[in-house]
Amino acid sequence: MRIAIASDHAGFEQKQQLVEFIKGLGHEVTDFGPDSDERVDYPDFAERVGHAVARGEADRGVLICGTGIGMALAADKICGIRAAVITTPEFADLARRHNDLNVITLSGRFISLEENKRILKVFFAGEFEGGRHARRVAKIMALDYEKPQTAPAAPHVTPIRRSSLAEQIDAALDEKLGPVTPADGK
Numbered sequence: 636m637r638i639a640i641a642s643d644h645a646g647f648e649q650k651q652q653l654v655e656f657i658k659g660l661g662h663e664v665t666d667f668g669p670d671s672d673e674r675v676d677y678p679d680f681a682e683r684v685g686h687a688v689a690r691g692e693a694d695r696g697v698l699i700c701g702t703g704i705g706m707a708l709a710a711d712k713i714c715g716i717r718a719a720v721i722t723t724p725e726f727a728d729l730a731r732r733h734n735d736l737n738v739i740t741l742s743g744r745f746i747s748l749e750e751n752k753r754i755l756k757v758f759f760a761g762e763f764e765g766g767r768h769a770r771r772v773a774k775i776m777a778l779d780y781e782k783p784q785t786a787p788a789a790p791h792v793t794p795i796r797r798s799s800l801a802e803q804i805d806a807a808l809d810e811k812l813g814p815v816t817p818a819d820g821k
């Protein structure tokens with residue numbers, strides 16, 4: 636299979652070793668980076684692997700960050716991607732058989748390299764069962780095309796307190812000019 640792989644700084648060390656491990660299993664590997672353990676933003680790398688899988692340039696994707704959670708959140712935003720953080724071989728097996736997972740995300744900080752190797756072996760070998768699961772997966776994928784039902788929530792922004800200098804200027808202007816109201820009274 637053609638495997639696309641990437642990590643962030645927290646998953647870098649495991650990624651380097653997993654690339655060799657996956658090649659050793661006989662797969663073709665494209666490493667989308669990073670090339671060092673310098674601090675990076677995981678969505679940038681989830682995007683690269685997600686696009687490679689969604690475009691059919693890779694058969695499966697592997698993403699490693701500290702927990703695997705951020706990578707899964709980011710990759711799942713890409714149309715056509717079914718990504719989840721997997722922490723046991725049993726979940727890897729079910730995620731293939733029931734969910735047709737096409738991108739696996741791994742924890743480089745909380746799961747050992749040896750356990751992640753076991754997880755990947757199962758992930759690559761697992762086949763989708765289809766049947767009733769195909770109907771459910773089709774319903775998941777239909778959500779990719781659903782129009783937004785609600786406006787996206789405004790990002791949480793901490794209000795900036797007006798400086799006392801700005802307040803003093805406002806007060807001085809009010810005193811001098813009187814309250815400013817539009818000419819038409821609206």
Ligand code: RB5
Nearest residue numbers: 645700701702703704705
């Ligand atoms: C990076 O510190 C960490 O937040 C990242 O690797 C990942 O765990 C996010 O989900």
